[in-house]
Amino acid sequence: MSRPRSAAILTAAIAFSSSASAQQAASAGPTLPAAAIVPELVQHAAPGPFPVLPMWDLGWAPTEMPYRRDKVHPGMGVLTSVMDSAAPVKLGTGYGNAGTAMEHFIQATVNHPLGMVRAIGNMDRARSFEDGNGDKVRTGYDRHTEQLMLAYRPSPDASLRMMLLHDQIDDHKLPLAASTIQGGVAVTEGYGADPVKTERTVGVVTAETRKPMSGIDRLKMEFRYSGLQRIANNFDLRPETAATSRNEARPARHEFGGSIQGESALRDDLLSRLTLSTKNVWHDAARFGGPNTSLSTLSGFQFPGVKMWESSANLDLAWKPAAPTNVNLGLRYDYVTAQATKADTITTVSGFTSTSRTLYRLYNGADTPVSRDDHLISVKLDGEHKMLGDSLSLTGSVGRIMRAADTRERYFALPAANNATAAGTSARQIGNPNLRPEVHYRAEAGAALKGEDWIDYGRKRPGGDDGLASRSWRISVSGYVDEIEDFISRDRAHGQPGILLNDNAFIWRNVDARMAGTDAELAVNLTRHWSTRLVVSYRWGENTLDSRALYGIDPLEGNWLVDYQDTLGEIGSWNAGFKLRAVASQTRVDADPKTGSGFDVASRGGFALLDLYGGVQLMDTVGLRIGVDNVLNKTYGEHRPLNATDDANPSAVNGPGRSFYARAVATF
Numbered sequence: 001m002s003r004p005r006s007a008a009i010l011t012a013a014i015a016f017s018s019s020a021s022a023q024q025a026a027s028a029g030p031t032l033p034a035a036a037i038v039p040e041l042v043q044h045a046a047p048g049p050f051p052v053l054p055m056w057d058l059g060w061a062p063t064e065m066p067y068r069r070d071k072v073h074p075g076m077g078v079l080t081s082v083m084d085s086a087a088p089v090k091l092g093t094g095y096g097n098a099g100t101a102m103e104h105f106i107q108a109t110v111n112h113p114l115g116m117v118r119a120i121g122n123m124d125r126a127r128s129f130e131d132g133n134g135d136k137v138r139t140g141y142d143r144h145t146e147q148l149m150l151a152y153r154p155s156p157d158a159s160l161r162m163m164l165l166h167d168q169i170d171d172h173k174l175p176l177a178a179s180t181i182q183g184g185v186a187v188t189e190g191y192g193a194d195p196v197k198t199e200r201t202v203g204v205v206t207a208e209t210r211k212p213m214s215g216i217d218r219l220k221m222e223f224r225y226s227g228l229q230r231i232a233n234n235f236d237l238r239p240e241t242a243a244t245s246r247n248e249a250r251p252a253r254h255e256f257g258g259s260i261q262g263e264s265a266l267r268d269d270l271l272s273r274l275t276l277s278t279k280n281v282w283h284d285a286a287r288f289g290g291p292n293t294s295l296s297t298l299s300g301f302q303f304p305g306v307k308m309w310e311s312s313a314n315l316d317l318a319w320k321p322a323a324p325t326n327v328n329l330g331l332r333y334d335y336v337t338a339q340a341t342k343a344d345t346i347t348t349v350s351g352f353t354s355t356s357r358t359l360y361r362l363y364n365g366a367d368t369p370v371s372r373d374d375h376l377i378s379v380k381l382d383g384e385h386k387m388l389g390d391s392l393s394l395t396g397s398v399g400r401i402m403r404a405a406d407t408r409e410r411y412f413a414l415p416a417a418n419n420a421t422a423a424g425t426s427a428r429q430i431g432n433p434n435l436r437p438e439v440h441y442r443a444e445a446g447a448a449l450k451g452e453d454w455i456d457y458g459r460k461r462p463g464g465d466d467g468l469a470s471r472s473w474r475i476s477v478s479g480y481v482d483e484i485e486d487f488i489s490r491d492r493a494h495g496q497p498g499i500l501l502n503d504n505a506f507i508w509r510n511v512d513a514r515m516a517g518t519d520a521e522l523a524v525n526l527t528r529h530w531s532t533r534l535v536v537s538y539r540w541g542e543n544t545l546d547s548r549a550l551y552g553i554d555p556l557e558g559n560w561l562v563d564y565q566d567t568l569g570e571i572g573s574w575n576a577g578f579k580l581r582a583v584a585s586q587t588r589v590d591a592d593p594k595t596g597s598g599f600d601v602a603s604r605g606g607f608a609l610l611d612l613y614g615g616v617q618l619m620d621t622v623g624l625r626i627g628v629d630n631v632l633n634k635t636y637g638e639h640r641p642l643n644a645t646d647d648a649n650p651s652a653v654n655g656p657g658r659s660f661y662a663r664a665v666a667t668f
Contacts (some may be wrong), residue, residue, distance in 0.1 A: 030271050030320035037316045037330025038378045041403040041440065043488070045552025045599070047229075047643035047650075049198050053071035053169050055105060055122040055145050058083065058625060060584045060613075061661040062094030062103035063124045066642035067137065068629075068655040070581055072535045072559035075458070077615040079623040079665060085665030087621070091448040092651050098629070098659035099129035099140060108296030115152040116627065121145070128173070157210040172644060173237055174651050184315070184593030184651070185492075185504050187426045190651035193232040193249065195644055202229045218263040218456070224279075228253040232645060236263035244292055250304060251285035253407075258309075273316040279281040281308040282436045287414060299349035302416040304356040305342035306407045324390075328382040329553055338406040339371035340411050340433065350413050356413035372410075374437050376402035385437055393549040395446040395478070405435040408646065409488050409508045416505075426492070426593060428505035429648055435540035436471075439485040446478030453525075457533060458563060460525040461462040463617045472525035479518035484494075487513035489543060490551060504593055506648040511545040515553075521621040533561045538590070548590060551599040555586035555606070555639050568616070576614035583607055587640040592647070602641070625663045633658040 050064045058076045076083065090112065094103040105122040127140040145167045152160040177190035187453040203225040212219045233248035235241045257279030264272050290296040317329040357527035360368045362478065380399030386392065412431040451471035453461040460472035478559045491509045497500035499509060517539040525531045534559045541550030563577035588601040611626035 005293075005319065017350065025034075025340060028323070030269060032271050032273050032316055032318045033328060036275065036332070037312050037328050038314065038332040038399070038401060039378045041401060041438070043406055043409060043489075043642065044550075046406075047646050048065075049172075049195065049644055050168060050202075052165065052200055052202060052550075053147075054467070055120065055147070056103060058094065058137065058663055058665060060091070060100065060523075061098065061627065062631060063096065063099070063126045064141075064642075065098065065101075065126075065656065066644065067139070067442055067638060067653045068225040068561070069641060070640050071554075071557050072561070072579075072581075074561060074563070074577060074579055074611075074613055076614075077563070077577075077625065078119050078233070078565060078617045079615050079625055080571045080661075081573070081576065081620045082617050082623040082665050085667050087214060088323070090665065091668070092663065092665040094663040095331070096659055096661035098656035098661075099126040101126045101318050101661070105619060114154065115150070117151075118149040120147040120149075121196055124411060129656045129659070132630070132633045132657040133654075134657070135654070137654060137656075138175050139173055139258075142170045144282075155415045157207075157461060161206045165200075165202040167198075167200045167202075169195065170197055171237060172198065173642065175651060178651070179645070182598055183592040185426050185593045185598070187598065187649045188594055188647075189649045191645055191647050192235045193234045193247070195230060195232045196236045197229070197231045199229045201225070209603075216262050220261040221259070222253070223258045223262075225257075226253075226255040228598040230285075241656055244551075245290070246289070246295055246505060247287060247289035247293075247299065248295060249285055249287045251283075251302060253281070253283045253303075255282075255339050256280045259446075269320045271318040273318075275314040275316075276312070277314070278309070279313040281310065281407065282306070283308070283411075292350045293348065293523070295494050297349075298345070300347050301356050301411070302346070302414065303407050303411055304340045304345065304413055306338065306411050308336065308338040308407065310404075315358075316487040325387040325644070326384045329401075330380045330382075331637045332376075332378040334374075334376035334378070334402070334404065336374040336437075337371070338405075338407070338433070343370040343413075347413075347415065348479050352415060354415050356411070359415060359428075359430050360433055361412045363430050363499055363507055363667065364434060368432070368631065370432055370433050372433055372435075377403060378402050391450055393448045395444075395448075397444045398441050399441075400441070401442060402442045403436070403438040403440070403488075405488050405508075407434075409435055412646075426504040426506070428503075430493075430505055430507050432508050435488055438487055441483040441485070442480060444478065444480040446476065448474065448476035450474040457523045458525065458531045458565060460528050460595040461527075466527045466535065468526075470524060470526050473523065475520075475522045477520045480516065482515040484513040484515065486510040487543075489513070490599050492550055492593050492597055494595070496546075496558060506597075511543050513538070513541065513543050513545075513550055515541045515550065516589040529564055529566050531563045533559075533563075546596070549588035549600075550598055551590035551597055552640060553586070553588065556584040558582045570617070570619040572616065572620075574614070575617040576612075578613070579611045581609045581611070583636075583639075589639075598649055601637075604639065605650060607633055607634055609636065617643055621668045622668075623664065627635075627661050629659045629661070630655075637655070 012041035091106040092105045102125045107120045109118045122145045124143040129286040147165045150162040174191035175190045180189045206222045208220045230251040235246040253550040258275035283303040283306040286302040290299045312334045315331045319327045344576040378401045382397040407642040414429040416427045418426040451473045453472035493501045493505040521535045523533040538556045539554045541553040560580045565575040585606040590596040591600045591602045597624045615625040
């Protein structure tokens, strides 16, 4: 997961909010949630490039930092009033000495009674940084993102919205790979290539109308396109790579999709929403070169010309049986078909010739197909009940949710780059086109209680007691258990049932698994100036089929924030605060490629980091934020950093040492 950047989310939400949704929220009747009740699940611990949106957040240091992944961040503080202003132009800049990071953005908006136009541009740059020991960590990138949003509202009941986004990341350096022995298995630990270019394009067109016909209260149609072009190699940014060992991958992914959605009030206390959608995916990624192989020679596929169709029918129901009670039911059917159109294309590396189909069959059986159809049926029931007025909220949900294998899990077909025999080595990465869909049996429960003077964190009703007697507080706790049948797991070939070879190649297979987690938060506004917040999060995962820890599980983490805010007379306001982050050692790891996947790094010690920050704004027009991260210059490493590439054995990478940053924003 990647960090949220709430400023851009907020501005986009304001611009593209639905009048129908706003009217529903203001009513006393039932309300359909904005998103589908049945969520669309994704691969566990999946690697990938930085998120496309949002583009920035003024609450912490500028640019992306893949090797520090806090679960909780401070808010923007007093800069919120600057970013929330109605000014048509907003400019921002930022600098951080961790990696000589720089960020600049501009947002311009033109409003009209019939609609609006908004253009946003953002530019990032980061370089290598030093950890707490003063050792340099190889990283960095250049990035620019442009977004254009249009909204046309010919009447209060109709709207047409369009969004176009372009994002390009160049020269993304990753820590170098190194050969090592883990559990007696020779593996390449780290990152074998740099994404020298990642280019993404997203386009969305949405048309919406209210009361288009009898029986339908709202009708919405949407068309989407998402495209990715990428080049990753081990020589453009690594000139030391020998010519005989150079390789390059060229992934391309294109998605075209659309949906039609209708909402109806079946009764005063019952709303319904039906959504029909379809998406076509084309995913192709060829690798060229390798040891003793020319860069003009096709040596493997990450995605051998994969075609997928994903179609779904989704029914959401919102029922309000009584004023304090809400019940939501979601039903979803998915039909997914996938095939590898280049499964029989010949590849050659170091004299070893094969095809993707041959590799699939070596590990998964002679009858392994390269196409598959999946039918998924999911259901989820949510409930909320409020007591003590609206001071106490009790929530719960149960669901059976299915997920089909994605293109990576099905179709990776990279033969060993350092072995010419059919036995293979740990360098191979081989998918399984015949993976069964995951089935999640998930239950969630939560409770939240607030005092009578609570509005929000940092906002207290006038009057009332202060200090420990303050009634401006909120406490919440939630938890979940997820029993997963046919969990699609990263693994190594150890001759398990259904796996024909025992050569430590990197594979994907179906297992059974269990995940659980809990979150707790206490927030108190001690006065109208002082606030404090404590957030604790714990996750647990088990491969129950093989009786071992599940990879990619975050350790126990706690974050304590203390904030102060005040006015500057008539001209502005200021804030200051600190955050203490404590992360426990993750002792439950899947780090041994001899017995498991080896996808986790070996267990590392826990750590605690102290951050300081503050901000000032004048006339809701200009603002400045400064901060010091990792004040005590601790040396630490995240258990699960953001991995930009799909390497079988990501290495441990230290995060930045003590670093300073400053951000400024102005409106016109």
